[in-house]
Amino acid sequence: MAQPFTNETVAALKEEISHLKARIAQLEQQLADIQAKCQHIFSETPIMRKCVKCGYTESMYY
Known part of the structure; x- marks a missing residue:
């Protein structure tokens, strides 16, 4: 059977969400x-190119 949530549990979860959003x-x-300082080395496909060093991606589809 599921455990009922208390106000403290909900408040703790909201606080954790807030901390995680700040970390994100x-x-x-x-x-x-990192991407702004990277000297990009791109791997290209017909629709996109992606830097193999930092993961920066650009669309080639215009």
Whole structure:
């Protein structure tokens, strides 16, 4: 049988979600910094190209 959730449990989950969203934002900023400084080496397909060093991707479909 499922355990009922209390207000404390819900509050703790919301707080954890908030912390994780902040961590995601931090990691996205780190990735953007890495991609901005990378001297890209692209692997190309007919529809996209992707840097093999940092994962930056561009669409070639216009």
